[in-house]
Amino acid sequence: MIELATQAATPMQRAIMQACPLVCVPPGESMTPLTVPGRRWVVAGNGTYLEHRSLALHVCFRVSRLETTFGTASQFVTAINGPVPRELLQQCVDLALTARDKETAALIHWNPEEGVYELTQPVIESAGEAHVTYRDESQDDLLVYDFHSHGHHPAFFSKTDDASDNSRMGPYIAIVAGECGKPETVKTCARMCLSPYLLEWGTYFKGQELP
Known part of the structure; x- marks a missing residue:
């Protein structure tokens, strides 16, 4: 008590x-x-x-x-439902490479009815070289990864990303891909979103692989 x-x-x-x-x-x-x-x-x-x-x-x-x-x-x-297949994360990177200088987004979530992880692309309302806005219709408590790209810009979390990630309770992992002109230059960064905490993966979870 x-x-x-x-x-x-x-x-x-x-x-x-x-x-x-x-x-x-x-x-x-x-x-x-x-x-x-x-x-x-x-x-x-x-x-x-x-x-x-x-x-x-x-x-x-x-x-x-x-x-x-x-x-x-x-x-x-x-x-909870086992490791996320690495092919789904690679598909996220492939989407970023296809979009090249424009930003894009994808979500990886658990499908309890099918018993599998799924990648979906939200309805993108606007995308350019420095922004992407989309309609988020995902079920928050099934979300594992929220991915978006920064086109030819570096991989980092902007203040807009901070506001977006704090709008959900979490937990989920946000990933940003940058320098998406070609496979050999693309870079990523990740963080755990556990509102009100946004935790850079390499700083707070050293030595632990992404789920």
Whole structure:
């Protein structure tokens, strides 16, 4: 049971806490991961974690290094339905190469009815050398990868990308491809989107392969 450090909580405050509750790992024990979709804060001996499980991804990320006397937890990223076929990621790159100097987009999500991962292209409303806008009709809790290209520009996450990625709760992985003139020059960068955190893959998940 969590005791609030105030005399009372407003209905809105309680609703926020219920949407993303806080739990503590018992001293001397290890964290028991979520087994159903949900989102929560986890206080462990080596910090505070944000854990989020969708129908496609299960992520636990340490957001602070506060030392406590609670039990242990660790970071992880797991594709619940198994690894995503690398051919689908290559198809994303192929789409970027085909679009060349124009931006394009694609989504990789889990199809529970067919039991497979699928790549779909959203309805692109506008695309140019420095922008792409599309109608996002995907089911967020089935999304694994959100991909778009930057044409001949470098691979990086712009402020527009930040706003777009923070508009979803996540978790999902965003990938940007840049310098898409030819196969030997194309470069990519990736990050985990776990709103409000946008986590550069190479910085926060060193040594862990993409799902």
